[in-house]
Amino acid sequence: MATARTGRRPGPNRTRAAILAAARASFAANGYDATTIRAVARDAGVDAALVHRFFGSKEQLFAAAMELVVSPSELVERLLADGVEGVGERLVHALLTLLDTPVARAPFLALIRSAVSNEQAATMLREFLTREVLGRLAAAAAPDSPELRASLAGSQVVGLAMARYVVRVPPLADADPAAVAAAVGPTIQRYLTGSLHG
Amino acid sequence: MATARTGRRPGPNRTRAAILAAARASFAANGYDATTIRAVARDAGVDAALVHRFFGSKEQLFAAAMELVVSPSELVERLLADGVEGVGERLVHALLTLLDTPVARAPFLALIRSAVSNEQAATMLREFLTREVLGRLAAAAAPDSPELRASLAGSQVVGLAMARYVVRVPPLADADPAAVAAAVGPTIQRYLTGSLHG
Numbered sequence: 001m002a003t004a005r006t007g008r009r010p011g012p013n014r015t016r017a018a019i020l021a022a023a024r025a026s027f028a029a030n031g032y033d034a035t036t037i038r039a040v041a042r043d044a045g046v047d048a049a050l051v052h053r054f055f056g057s058k059e060q061l062f063a064a065a066m067e068l069v070v071s072p073s074e075l076v077e078r079l080l081a082d083g084v085e086g087v088g089e090r091l092v093h094a095l096l097t098l099l100d101t102p103v104a105r106a107p108f109l110a111l112i113r114s115a116v117s118n119e120q121a122a123t124m125l126r127e128f129l130t131r132e133v134l135g136r137l138a139a140a141a142a143p144d145s146p147e148l149r150a151s152l153a154g155s156q157v158v159g160l161a162m163a164r165y166v167v168r169v170p171p172l173a174d175a176d177p178a179a180v181a182a183a184v185g186p187t188i189q190r191y192l193t194g195s196l197h198g
Numbered sequence: 199m200a201t202a203r204t205g206r207r208p209g210p211n212r213t214r215a216a217i218l219a220a221a222r223a224s225f226a227a228n229g230y231d232a233t234t235i236r237a238v239a240r241d242a243g244v245d246a247a248l249v250h251r252f253f254g255s256k257e258q259l260f261a262a263a264m265e266l267v268v269s270p271s272e273l274v275e276r277l278l279a280d281g282v283e284g285v286g287e288r289l290v291h292a293l294l295t296l297l298d299t300p301v302a303r304a305p306f307l308a309l310i311r312s313a314v315s316n317e318q319a320a321t322m323l324r325e326f327l328t329r330e331v332l333g334r335l336a337a338a339a340a341p342d343s344p345e346l347r348a349s350l351a352g353s354q355v356v357g358l359a360m361a362r363y364v365v366r367v368p369p370l371a372d373a374d375p376a377a378v379a380a381a382v383g384p385t386i387q388r389y390l391t392g393s394l395h396g
Binding site: 109112113115116117122125126129130134145147148151152154155156157158159160162163164166167168169170171172173175182183184186187190191196197 | 307310311313314315320323324327328332343345346349350352353354355356357358360361362364365366367368369370371373380381382384385388389394395
């Protein structure tokens with residue numbers, strides 16, 4: 001460990017890094033649900049209030065630890081703020097606009113990569129998605145089987161990302177985001193608010 | 199290397215294993231399109247006719263090398279044999295029935311895993327899917343943008359597999375295959391034969 005140049009406490013950048021490292025370790029080892037800001041603060045040797053002040057909520061801490069450039073729950077809430085009507089197309093368009101940017105795509109793909117190769121990472125991602133993303137979609141979905149509706153919507157979103165950015169299937173990989181949103185949006189919309197039987 | 203008990207040529211099991219090893223190496227290094235049965239035979243030190251006799255087509259050789267229990271192109275052809283109408287629901291139902299079986303699921307997940315973690319494996323999977331699976335779906339799809347239609351259908355299939363078997367999102371992970379087929383089938387069907395604008 002490097003010795004600090006002065007006798008003072010570590011600066012905010014180093015404290016921030018220590019909190020993020022502790023958060024990453026806890027999310028990976030304990031999953032999303034069992035991780036608490038209090039425990040992350042303890043592991044990082046800081047006060048819980050400082051973690052809240054630096055990062056806000058647990059979800060925002062997760063986003064920062066995973067280097068996501070956008071908080072998924074905030075994105076979903078913003079999209080739902082205009083009402084559930086048309087949210088399918090807005091969601092697909094926002095997602096593609098975001099992930100077409102390499103700096104946003106890399107951490108997203110890293111999350112998928114770790115979930116695919118490692119059981120613990122899959123658990124963490126499942127808990128995170130269920131609590132912070134799919135729960136919000138389910139709350140806006142039709143009252144019959146809202147959780148199933150949200151998970152079906154999630155399946156199309158993940159599949160779209162896999163096909164466009166990982167396997168890069170033509171011509172979907174290079175198709176115009178607006179055209180993809182027009183084609184895939186109604187799928188998400190039907191899962192959330194339409195008939196689940198076609 | 200073990201010495202053969204007799205001076206005779208290697209038995210069929212060992213020849214088969216040598217062909218499969220050569221095929222795996224070539225598919226991984228050169229991709230699906232650039233791999234030929236002739237080159238695999240040469241690498242395995244056998245006659246190309248023998249590879250054909252043991253495995254059939256290049257696609258069947260790929261399926262055997264990846265330990266897939268069903269040839270994807272044969273599955274798609276069988277589903278399309280009854281016509282394109284209703285193929286979405288039949289496809290989802292057949293896929294879930296297959297992948298709910300651990301012995302069929304493991305090699306499928308291994309393919310996805312390698313594609314997510316490794317650029318060359320992603321290329322191999324993309325070429326394989328495009329040529330052997332999506333091409334057949336595109337041939338049965340509506341005449342406007344058939345390739346885009348097939349790749350959209352592929353995105354929902356991959357996403358469904360990711361959500362149900364990798365991330366295991368509830369309640370989709372445990373939902374009845376027939377209920378999932380009823381909900382997701384119309385998505386595949388619309389991508390293939392419906393309006394791409396909702």
